[in-house]
Amino acid sequence: MHPLIQDLISRGPVITDGACGTELQARGLGMGEFPDTWNLAHPERVGEVAQAYVAAGSQIILTNTFGSNRIRLGEQAAADRLAEINTRGVEIALKAAAGRACVFGSIGPTGKLLLNGDITEDELRAAFAEQARALAQAQAQAIVLETMSDLEEAKLAVSAARETGLPVIASMVFDSGKDKDRTMMGNTPEQVARALTEAGADVIGANCGQGIAGFVAICQRLRAATDRPVWIKPNAGLPSMVDGRAKYTTTPDEFASHLPALLKAGANFIGGCCGTRPDFIAAIRRSLRGN
């Protein structure tokens, strides 16, 4: 196991952070506006979000670089600023953490399907390697490949990210099938855990997709199929639209009430995805202290 990961989990469950995009919207990010370019346009507001998570108790915060791979930046006509956006993303988070939290570099999917011929394996690998390198050079402490829905893409991402020598967390979305326990491409938690372990991921996880209650069984199944630590970041339930804005109905305390079950199921890293906010992280911290 990578020493950083070993060190983090040796003292019990590790609290990660919550959603970033929704927090930026609360600070003026427009509907449909690309969050990552705010690393350049509004670094102080991105920093505020990161600081709020550190203050709430996050031991790990993620950089605002989820969509900053060549493919997605290209769609925003910002591919030429790839290094800059990723570098600034890490710098903003490091400054906000001020030594009190680790900074992990976030990498999301490309949004293109291998199977549909949208993109080739080589293009995918190159895109992930490029972004991981930029994050590593800026001193991110680990690479988090998150919200992956295609296992083949995730495996390529793991192998590309490993070239940095940093620990690699690979986290997938389970939101398909009638029990919402499959990835979009139909893979089970067991298949995902085995394949990503084999690909060399240091930590394996699930994020986004559904509310926290559904994550207990998924966590258990990941846990049973790998010897790697497990990373869990659920949504705050499913959103409903109120006045043109997404409203998530799960409260911080409801969210945290599922924590004991998740820990029992073997989760090592806990945080939130869409709709979760700093007060969710604070609720997790209170719940952990109570244990």
Place this chain on the structure above:
Amino acid sequence: MADLKKLYDSVVSGDAKTTQAITRQALAEGVDPLKLVNEHMVPAMDEVGRRFEANEYFVPELLISARAMKAALELIRPLLTARGDKPVGRVAIGTVKGDLHDIGKNLVASLLEGGGFEVIDLGVNVSPEKFIETVNAKQANIIAMSALLTTTMPSMKTTIDALKQAGVREKVKVLIGGAPITQKYAEEIGADGYSENAVGAVALAKKAVASA
């Protein structure tokens, strides 16, 4: 004689090469192209849909079956067009303005083609004006909109409002889908239908043209 049972099987298993070969042979033998579609390929796609609902098939299987169907339709469609048969319906599809996530949209487009629809794929980040132009210029009778993000789904309402403004709302059925979309939202913004997955989208589109 072309083995038409095998045509059904090859669509279900997603074997594009066999699907096309049997179709070619059947057409050469004078089998009615519409019969091939309606009696063998559409039931095959229905079976694919059933397997998807039953968790036996997932996105990869859907895609390869739709691809097999499409390979056969490439041979069949020109024949139908030549004798004046119209497609089941003409769909203008795209992700809404501000949204660049097209996996779901591409999947629905493939399955609609597999279901016998003519699909005009407008790509991503499609403005209301572009949808309106396609309804007017290409006589699309269905608009299918997709959004992955809660931040972009309001563009669906903007588009429907713009269709009304342009006076073309009554000419089309508007169908919507995407991760954050619900039936309730579809009703709120005045869409004609919502499906939570790509298989349901084809059934929905068929229902929409039947009621038009």
